[in-house]
Amino acid sequence: MVATYASVPKKATNVSLAEGLLTEAKELGINISQAAEAGLAKAVSEARAARWQEENAEAIAYYNDYIEKNGLPLEAYRMF
Template identity: 60%
Template sequence: MLTASRPRAANKRATNVSLPEDLLAEAKALQINVSQAAEAGVAQAITRARSELWLAENQEAIESSNAYAEKYGLPLAKYRLF
């Protein structure tokens, strides 16, 4: 499983990416490595999509847990120091 925080493998694969000309020109003027920036952006998108998928898959359990806490309170609330 590849995550945004996990180091990337050395093997890379070339791909074509289409970018607006003005965006590419500004990136080059600012000496931004477009490949690295694209890789970071894709890694962030993967992390976000996995998070959204996890939330969707676990929505029922989350709602059930929240309903329990609303009805009965937190199970260990009497031990909280705050």
């Protein structure tokens, strides 16, 4: 899930972009600031997820091993 920052204060910053990409985006009427913010929000979300997976790798491996050896808890009650 990508967080939304639409209603928070903004801070001006300088960003270097490929000239051709910037030209094409402007020709297509793309709001550069919104597109950059959306891309950055996605990158932050993905980095957080990767960090969480790294930090919890041991627990995930333990749980997967447990399920492999013992099956799913309450599996007898599954309807599918």
